[in-house]
Amino acid sequence: MKENHFKYIGRPVPRMDAPEKVTGTLKYMTDYHFEQMVWGKVLRSKYPYARIKSINTSKAESLPGVVCVLTHKDIPGFNGFGIVVPDQPVLARDVVRCTGDAVALVAAETKEIAEHAISLIEVDYERLNPVTDAEFAMSSNAPSLHENGNIHSHVIIKNGNMDTAFEEADVILENTFYSPRQMHAFIETEGGWGIQEPDGMLTIRCPGQYAYRDRLQIARALAMNPARIRVISHPIGGAFGGKDEITVQIYLALLALHSGGRPVKIHLSREESVIAGIKRHPFKVEMKTAAKKDGTLLANQVRAVADTGAYASLGGAVIALAIEHCCGPYKIPNVDLEGFCVYTNNGISGAFRGFGVNQVCAAIETHMDMIAEKLGMDPIELRKKNAYEKGERSSIGHELKTSVGTLKTLETAETCELWKNREMYKKNISEPWKKRGIGIATSFHAVGMGIGLPDYGAATIELLPDGTFKVGVGCEDIGGGNSTVYAQVAAELLNCDIEKITVIQGDTAETLDSGTVTASRSTYTGGKAIAAAVPHMIRVLTEAASAQHRVEPENILIGENEYYAMTKNGEQVSTYEKLYAYLHENRLSTKVEGHFMLPKEKEELPQSGGAPHHLYGYLTHLALVEVDTLTGETEVLRVVSIPDAGQVLNPQGLEGQAEGGAVMGIGYTLYEDVLMDGGYHQTANFTNYIIPTIRETPVIETFPVESTEETGPFGAKGIGEVVMIPIIAAIMNAIYDAAGVRIMHLPATPERIYKALKSRDVRQ
Amino acid sequence: MYASEIDMLSPRSLLECLYLLENEKASFRLLAGGTDAVVRMKEGKWQHDYWLNLKNIDELKFITIEKDEIHIGPLTTHSEIISSPLLQDHADVLVQACREVGAAQMQNMGTIGGNIGTASPAGDTIPALFALGAIIELTSITGKRQVSAEDFFVGPGKTVAFPNEIITKISFKVRGKHDIGLFQKLGPRKAQSISIVNVAISLSMKEGTKECLGGRIAFGSVGPTVLRAKKCEAMLTLGELSPDMISNISSVAWKEVMPISDIRASASYRRDMASALLERGLYRLIKRWADNERKPF
Numbered sequence A: 001m002k003e004n005h006f007k008y009i010g011r012p013v014p015r016m017d018a019p020e021k022v023t024g025t026l027k028y029m030t031d032y033h034f035e036q037m038v039w040g041k042v043l044r045s046k047y048p049y050a051r052i053k054s055i056n057t058s059k060a061e062s063l064p065g066v067v068c069v070l071t072h073k074d075i076p077g078f079n080g081f082g083i084v085v086p087d088q089p090v091l092a093r094d095v096v097r098c099t100g101d102a103v104a105l106v107a108a109e110t111k112e113i114a115e116h117a118i119s120l121i122e123v124d125y126e127r128l129n130p131v132t133d134a135e136f137a138m139s140s141n142a143p144s145l146h147e148n149g150n151i152h153s154h155v156i157i158k159n160g161n162m163d164t165a166f167e168e169a170d171v172i173l174e175n176t177f178y179s180p181r182q183m184h185a186f187i188e189t190e191g192g193w194g195i196q197e198p199d200g201m202l203t204i205r206c207p208g209q210y211a212y213r214d215r216l217q218i219a220r221a222l223a224m225n226p227a228r229i230r231v232i233s234h235p236i237g238g239a240f241g242g243k244d245e246i247t248v249q250i251y252l253a254l255l256a257l258h259s260g261g262r263p264v265k266i267h268l269s270r271e272e273s274v275i276a277g278i279k280r281h282p283f284k285v286e287m288k289t290a291a292k293k294d295g296t297l298l299a300n301q302v303r304a305v306a307d308t309g310a311y312a313s314l315g316g317a318v319i320a321l322a323i324e325h326c327c328g329p330y331k332i333p334n335v336d337l338e339g340f341c342v343y344t345n346n347g348i349s350g351a352f353r354g355f356g357v358n359q360v361c362a363a364i365e366t367h368m369d370m371i372a373e374k375l376g377m378d379p380i381e382l383r384k385k386n387a388y389e390k391g392e393r394s395s396i397g398h399e400l401k402t403s404v405g406t407l408k409t410l411e412t413a414e415t416c417e418l419w420k421n422r423e424m425y426k427k428n429i430s431e432p433w434k435k436r437g438i439g440i441a442t443s444f445h446a447v448g449m450g451i452g453l454p455d456y457g458a459a460t461i462e463l464l465p466d467g468t469f470k471v472g473v474g475c476e477d478i479g480g481g482n483s484t485v486y487a488q489v490a491a492e493l494l495n496c497d498i499e500k501i502t503v504i505q506g507d508t509a510e511t512l513d514s515g516t517v518t519a520s521r522s523t524y525t526g527g528k529a530i531a532a533a534v535p536h537m538i539r540v541l542t543e544a545a546s547a548q549h550r551v552e553p554e555n556i557l558i559g560e561n562e563y564y565a566m567t568k569n570g571e572q573v574s575t576y577e578k579l580y581a582y583l584h585e586n587r588l589s590t591k592v593e594g595h596f597m598l599p600k601e602k603e604e605l606p607q608s609g610g611a612p613h614h615l616y617g618y619l620t621h622l623a624l625v626e627v628d629t630l631t632g633e634t635e636v637l638r639v640v641s642i643p644d645a646g647q648v649l650n651p652q653g654l655e656g657q658a659e660g661g662a663v664m665g666i667g668y669t670l671y672e673d674v675l676m677d678g679g680y681h682q683t684a685n686f687t688n689y690i691i692p693t694i695r696e697t698p699v700i701e702t703f704p705v706e707s708t709e710e711t712g713p714f715g716a717k718g719i720g721e722v723v724m725i726p727i728i729a730a731i732m733n734a735i736y737d738a739a740g741v742r743i744m745h746l747p748a749t750p751e752r753i754y755k756a757l758k759s760r761d762v763r764q
Numbered sequence B: 001m002y003a004s005e006i007d008m009l010s011p012r013s014l015l016e017c018l019y020l021l022e023n024e025k026a027s028f029r030l031l032a033g034g035t036d037a038v039v040r041m042k043e044g045k046w047q048h049d050y051w052l053n054l055k056n057i058d059e060l061k062f063i064t065i066e067k068d069e070i071h072i073g074p075l076t077t078h079s080e081i082i083s084s085p086l087l088q089d090h091a092d093v094l095v096q097a098c099r100e101v102g103a104a105q106m107q108n109m110g111t112i113g114g115n116i117g118t119a120s121p122a123g124d125t126i127p128a129l130f131a132l133g134a135i136i137e138l139t140s141i142t143g144k145r146q147v148s149a150e151d152f153f154v155g156p157g158k159t160v161a162f163p164n165e166i167i168t169k170i171s172f173k174v175r176g177k178h179d180i181g182l183f184q185k186l187g188p189r190k191a192q193s194i195s196i197v198n199v200a201i202s203l204s205m206k207e208g209t210k211e212c213l214g215g216r217i218a219f220g221s222v223g224p225t226v227l228r229a230k231k232c233e234a235m236l237t238l239g240e241l242s243p244d245m246i247s248n249i250s251s252v253a254w255k256e257v258m259p260i261s262d263i264r265a266s267a268s269y270r271r272d273m274a275s276a277l278l279e280r281g282l283y284r285l286i287k288r289w290a291d292n293e294r295k296p297f
């Protein structure tokens, strides 16, 4: 970390929410119980694909203790939701397309009565053959799950001339990669509260990633003025993209309208969360990459198919981002890339940290490793040779106008202790059947929305009577720690102690719309929005001080925690309390707003679904693994994470993200997958959904390289997603380095590695 | 019937508990640490009238040595077993198995009686009890009977215990100073995982050599109950336990197991892993013996 003159920026400020989270005193929304409350339950579809012939709720309604039973008939407005296309019914009417589909809702006096009532609802289904394979779904033999067929979106990016490129090539690699259906596995499953206030207003308290959009989706289903709905989406027990889409908000709203003003709570069991919650898209990625003898990449041909399950959610955007990123941060002159987002009856896939880039990075970075091996080149050298720099053109053909840190991250990787001493680490095995290897991979991830989606931020700052500031930012803190960064930015710019800042997030009544907490955008967006609001607050305070002391504003100086007026009688101090009192007495506003638009690229690549982005964060990972060749078990022993996050606002926060992301990437690569069979979830809960525990957590070192991003708050970019991306391929490459097998079907479970070892030994 | 309607009785003594169990009109389920029971309750699997809470029956919680026998009360938690110097000395294989149960939370709450009561083919303490030749004592109001661990389990979740019987003691012979043991587990990850395969090994070694005078090997998670690997055991005494010998013995293991495929692993992988774990286990055990550290602690 470079020395700077800031008081908070770039310093390891402890997280403001840490004490109450660590000690367990923080109550999450789903922790609350109220007098007079009722329990809500959702009836999910029995089958992955079926027609509904009839729904009979009379038995459930007559069960003592049942408050209401609702079906599609009780939806006052539009029966659908979905961030991009609202193709998912709130409550299914005539067809169910996955076992997560909601068919009816119950509110009852107790949870058990509600569960029992759910079991008494009689739904007459006509079963249909589920479509469970994305490739089959695309064929003409498959039944159409939606009006416009099963291909929800098809994106294409082409550049250069493929034919000649492959002819010129010295090395061509062609492989198919399969990736798992990763679950967000947040600690707090989907849930929350709904209540209709005595004045008819609806309050929905439900953890989410974008309260304002949730409110609009609720309003659409209820045919209700959104201004009469308040959504509180914070605090959140983890989200990772899994609470970006509507979870239970609309159910809560519908039930609240029928519960006589009593609060209604829904809290999904883990089992229901597994079935109904969105997942990461499983991808099939076919990739053909060509290079010259000297390592220059010539061409990349990619066909990626994403299984979005029954509904689109953000699937279209996920495949678009995947295709935008599938050539890595390299300049490959000839590319032919296409991606399909396909409907099936396999649950629902949607937003998840990395947003499609994880799946394609695994492919390109494996190919990079294979090319290096074939050419006898150092894998870092090969990447350095092909990495683009600021001002150069990327593989998809657009010029990078913002900061690019790839080279710096690779140079740092080259000189880090683990890489320099890799031969020693590899030799250092404890038992004869253990093999060690070190792998490297690099990747990038866009920050902010693509072209075609307005991207804006807004913040409020309010001076309170006690002389503190309330900073409101719509963007929720989904665990990444942005609240602390917001406080740092506000305190730094207002020139006050951080203790004087309270940050309010995720509440439509208290904050302005600042867009969603996705796309690694919230530090950048919220930080810039606060920076836009601060001058207004300074003007308010300066004017107040000048009026109070009857001097011209030029004679007001901004001090630390106070303002000074240069009067004829010398320097007079105005504390924030005094300034508040003055403003209050004179009925002047104590609250200001700041708004800003995120910079964007002007020209969209045709058919790309929103590419290119203007800003990207970059990162290189190194991983040291040990493979037990007797059992196929892999242990990740060490990880080095080298992010380019622009200027680091909070090193401790960055490390938190880097470490959490690495662990999530380890889970993705080695353990995690929600298994499905015939449209039914085989993985029921955490008994068999394996996420890393502390015993699977290696030593993780974080060495940020700082490539200042001129447009960012204090030069910062975003980092929330890329921290879990290259580690996937780094581990895959390390497994190869250790044991000589390439696992292209993730997760690389002991069984898969063992089988690969066994068939290799048979071949040899 | 709702789970919340199941009442709980908390007898103060074993006798009171046994009396309650004699009531044929009601159905009961014993509750020790609850780490299995609560999961089943939430799944709605058990529909009994009463929980019989054993927590207050202090006489079921003990670790003692009498002459050449070790006695463990069923209410003893995994953590208590792990930290018992007596068991560290005389039942290393059991101590290691308890260390592999879930993670700290499960070890603090879960009991050995509960692990036996659940009778899962993947239960981690069970192969260790096989390896130790443990005897399980069942008590009802009319008396006690002793069943060897190997005869105790009938199938997944099924034991020879009658509804009016409760496990009151687990015992086995103290081990000589040439008896060494080891537990190996292969799960989908290191902590909080259900065994894909596990194995418990107990060997009697000839002093100053790598020769084995006899031993027991038991596999978990590769059949309807835990299984003894008698062919492998017979091979233990054929010669010095060199790496080659170990590899030969282990290669026989797959013939002794009958695993099924499930969501965690395929049958063929499990079968191969029985051999792999045995090889790894014997190698580590002999290395420890050779390094002269009888205890892995």
Ligand SMILES: Cc1cc2nc3c(=O)[nH]c(=O)nc-3n(C[C@H](O)[C@H](O)[C@H](O)COP(=O)(O)OP(=O)(O)OC[C@H]3O[C@@H](n4cnc5c(N)ncnc54)[C@H](O)[C@@H]3O)c2cc1C
Residues within 6 Å of the ligand: B029, B030, B031, B032, B033, B034, B035, B036, B037, B038, B039, B054, B074, B075, B100, B101, B102, B103, B106, B109, B110, B111, B112, B113, B114, B115, B116, B117, B118, B122, B123, B124, B125, B165, B166, B167, B168, B192, B193, B194, B195
């Ligand atoms: C997250 C998690 C991880 C786990 N990991 C493992 C693991 O790695 N390995 C493993 O083996 N197990 C594991 N388990 C299962 C469980 O923790 C153990 O089986 C534990 O030993 C059970 O003990 P308990 O005291 O909690 O039993 P309880 O749940 O109280 O009872 C279990 C059963 O035993 C019966 N029972 C209890 N005491 C007696 C008695 N004295 N006489 C007769 N019957 C009795 C009960 O009626 C019940 O049927 C795990 C469980 C969880 C929830």
